[in-house]
Amino acid sequence: MTERTGVCPPAAAGWHAHPAGLCALSWSHDGQRLATGGNDGLIKVWRPREGTADLLLTLRGHDGAVRSLSWTPDDTLLASGAEDGTAVVWDSSTGERQATPQRNRRWVNAVAWSPDGKRLAAAGGDRRIVVTDRYGRPAAPPLHSPYGVFLSLAWSPDGASLAGTGRGADLTVWDATDWTVRTAPAGPGSVWTVCWWRGGLATGNAAGRVRLWDARTLRPRELIDGHGGAVARVTASSDGEVIATLSHDQSIGVWDARTGRLLWRREDAYPGWTGCLEASPTAALLAGTDADGQEVRIWPLAPTAAAPPERPVAAYVRDALRDARRAGAGHLTLTEATRHLGAALPTRPKPEGWAEAELVRSADAGELALYGARVAALDTPWLRQLADLCVGATAAAEDDLHLLPTVERLLRDTPAVTGSRHASARTTASLVGCQLVRSGRAWVRGTTHPGRLCVVDALPETPDAPSAGYPAGPAEELRYAQDVDHSPAEVLSDVLNTTLFRRWAAGRHELTALTDDHHSVRVTATRAPGEGLTVRVAAEREADRDLLVALLARRIARAWPGAAPPARHGIRMARPVPANLHEWDPAAVGVWALSRQDLPTRLDDRVAVVDEHIDDERLRQERLLLNDGFAGHEPPDVHIWHAPDDDRAAAELASELATLGLRTAYGEHDTARLVEATLPARTALLLITPSLSDWSACPLAGAYDQLTRVTRETGRRIRWLPVTVDAARLPADLPDHLHSFDRYRRGGVDPSTRRKNTHALLGGILVDRTRS
Incomplete structure (x- = not known):
């Protein structure tokens, strides 16, 4: 049975903080005040209370976004680091600037006071960590990055060590007595963030993974593989029992720090560069932002047992449109409705470019909201119906169809879909295409014609491939229980979206492909009535087979957390190669596609890199579809x-x-x-x-x-x-x-x-x- 996780609890407080967007926030050690830093260069100090907060101070002086904030242990001083290359120390009671201990840096990405409050460490874009006292006198030699820009740093609770992360794949820790250095591999991908609390140490990296460490030996203790994008922030609860993560897949995850079990997740997070997420040092509270990064939100760390009933998205948008019509407008932009929709739709993923997207009505988009590079259907059943009709029409055709003509014909001939309330053909084509790509039922055939999709369910049962002359070879089978409701189309789409395969032929349940160096693989995915998913993988090279088996198992496990692992069997399967193979997006090969040279040596690391790339490839295809369908609108x-x-x-x-x-x-x-x-x-x-x-x-x-x-x-x-x-x-x-x-x-x-x-x-x- 699938282990159910809790639901993100409703926000306990929320308030508008920085119209230009937040970049940093930090709790005081007594848990009574919360400091926020914005893209506007301002620092604001708040006192949270039930439902909202009181503004205590506004600190002015930075000429650039404020990227990091840190309180001294006694909460009398507040340090800030900003894009203007300065680290500044402020009196937290009066708001007066006390000192500028560091200046002329190239962006200060992180600042942190030592636990005794005597040393201030600042990490910057000049590839150094500089440690000074509050007046700028050096307290350590400059600590250089062997990789690139420093992104995050944290002191150990006893002040004996300082950890830093940069654009390399290692965690770096300095001994604060003699500044000798230790490193530990934490990749693959850049390590973006580090968090150190009493009894625990954690890092998050660009591959969406959080690694828990033994703080004394720097040996990995637990791996949390729960995000589909870079982890921008890790923070720990006051008792160290829970950690929270913020990822560029636009979600917040809250996890058991001992076992790595997911407690709850929120899907509309605003990642920013520096990661606005901070657990309270005194209470079971978590501070973050709303979906567009302008408002502060505070949530209880404990999950809610049951999800509240969700009001249809269309209802919220109809309210906004009704208000617009009353004001004499026939349409509205999402910038006008962002705050309303962000608060009303707490479970909706926050897409790229949220604040710049448009919500258009009538002939252009009907009852469909365009959230940046993502699509949310206001009438989900209608959009699903249209997608199904497209799939059916393509399946009935003798050859692959362009999606656009298919939708044009459906809009003309299908009474259930036609009508003035629905979108134009070109708009609808892009929206349906995005829906199919996001759900793993289709992929974009090529950059030059983004509207041409390969819809998996519309393909013939098997590719046209000869079976004679291809002896059976070793293969591996993954057999899942019935409660894993993964479709064969998702499996085949994931394989091709690795971009490792340059030529391919696909059927409804089978994909044959050739790597960039002409080695073949064959993947089948089937679901019998009343049974679960069965995936079989055969490959000319054992390394390719191992990669695909581990990759697909990982993606299915993430889609169905808590589900029982599959039964695995070694089998034998032929690898016939069809005579007619399609090319994978020739225009994108040199710019975008992975090759064997791009992959790390270790299997686990290779899987993580390719897994992240699949999600990036789906986003690329969504952008192509929307840009093709909405030319001139944005x-x-x-x-x-x-x-x-x-x-x-x-x-x-x-x-x-x-x-x-x-x-x-x-x-x-x-x-x-x-x-x-x-x-x-x-x-x-x-x-x-x-x-x-x-x-x-x-x-x-x-x-x-x-x-x-x-x-x-x-x-x-x-x-x-x-x-x-x-x-x-x-x-x-x-x-x-x-x-x-x-x-x-x-x-x-x-x-x-x-x-x-x-x-x-x-x-x-x-x-x-x-x-x-």
Whole structure:
């Protein structure tokens, strides 16, 4: 039987804190005050009370987002670290700035007082941890990162050790007496966050995994594999019995710290860069944010036994539309309705670009809400019905159909779907396509025609493959109990969405594919009436078989937590290769697809990397579908700033980003028009080539100054992500105010490096969108 987890309890308190978005929060040690830091550079100190909070202080002085906050043990001082490169110490009673012990850093990502309150450690984008006293006098030599930017740090409860995490796959711990260093592998993927409490130590990494450690020996004790995106924050309850995690899969998880068992989960979390999540040091409370990152929320750590009844989404949107009509408007933007819907729909996943998305009515979208790059159906049964009709129509066709013509015909010929209240054909095609991709029932055939889907349930029973001449070889079978309601389509979609297979042929219950170096695999997935799912995997190489078996077992286990593990059997199965194979998205191969060179050595690490990539691939396909169906409805995702001589380099970068499902604008060199064109974009990239060596002489400098003034006056948050091409260097006089915490690179000496650079840039763009 599946072990049931509790339900996220209703928020005990909530209040509007930072209109520009929160970046950091921290409880005082007595649990009476909560400090918040925002993208606006402000720090606010609150006293929570039943249902809300009283604002005690507003601290002003940072010129950039506040990324981290830390109280001294006696709560008299509050330290802050910000994007302006300073660490500041404040009097927590008066709000006066007491000292600026660290300045001229390159972004301060984390600050932490030692348990005796005498030393302040600050980690930054200059790849150093600097430890000083409150006045800035050095208390340790600079601690350098062997990997890259430091993201998080934490003192041990006795103050004898300091842990830090950066963009490497190791946990790094310094002995605070002589500053000798120990490391422990915590990968795969960058280790983003560390939390140290009495009796416990935990890290979270980019692969969505939380590792619990023996704090004395740095040996791993428990692994929590419960997130589909990078873990931005780990925090522990006051008694150390419970830990909470915040992930870029936009969820919060609360776990038993001894066993790793999930206690409850919340699916509309706002991740930000630095992870706004903090357990109270004195009570069983958890502080975080609402779905758009502007309001503070406080939840009890104890789960609720039963889920409250959910009101249909359509009802909330109809209320909002009714209010809009009363005000004389025939439509409304989601920016107007975000706060209402965010509070009314606490269980809805918060998508990328929530605050910038549009909620449109009538001919464009009917009763469908577009939440950024995700889709939520206001009339879920209707959307499911339309998806089923699309699948059925495709199955009845002699060949694969483009999704768009299929939907056009259905809208014209099917009375149950037609009518003025429903979406236009192109909009509906994208929405249905996203629904099918998200549910694992389909995948996008190629970048050049995103509307063309391969709908698994519409395929023939088996691929057209000869069975003669293919002897049986070793294979592995996973047989699940009936309560694991996983579909064969999900299994086959996951296999192809690894992007490891360049050519493929699929049937309704079977997939044959070839790797990039032409080795074959065959996966079958079936469900007999009254029985559970059976998956069989055969591969030419044993390593490929082991990877797919472990990968599919992991994904099914995560989809059905607490379910009994499958019965596993070694069997024999033939691997016939069909004569006609489709190519996997040729335009995306060099930019996006994984190869064997991208995978770690250990099986467990390989599985984690590919598992994360499958989720990223589904998001890429959603972006392609929506951008194909809603052209002209939204501003560009990215605006590229570049020198006039770099038009070709900008066009190449824009082409790569289009392959990843992002709308990109470039080629504008008139200062006024460049600023105006950039304002609607969520993110701006600064393309740095050897021709951009002197910033002050570059025509972009004046436009940059104008954009900075406009964004400060209007409260907008448009940030530049500097992208260097190959070996180009950042100009020495490049302004620092709007940067991300790290620069990005394009190009590289080999395909694997070029892909990794592109993936890192995509991650920076998408996460920056959540903070826009």
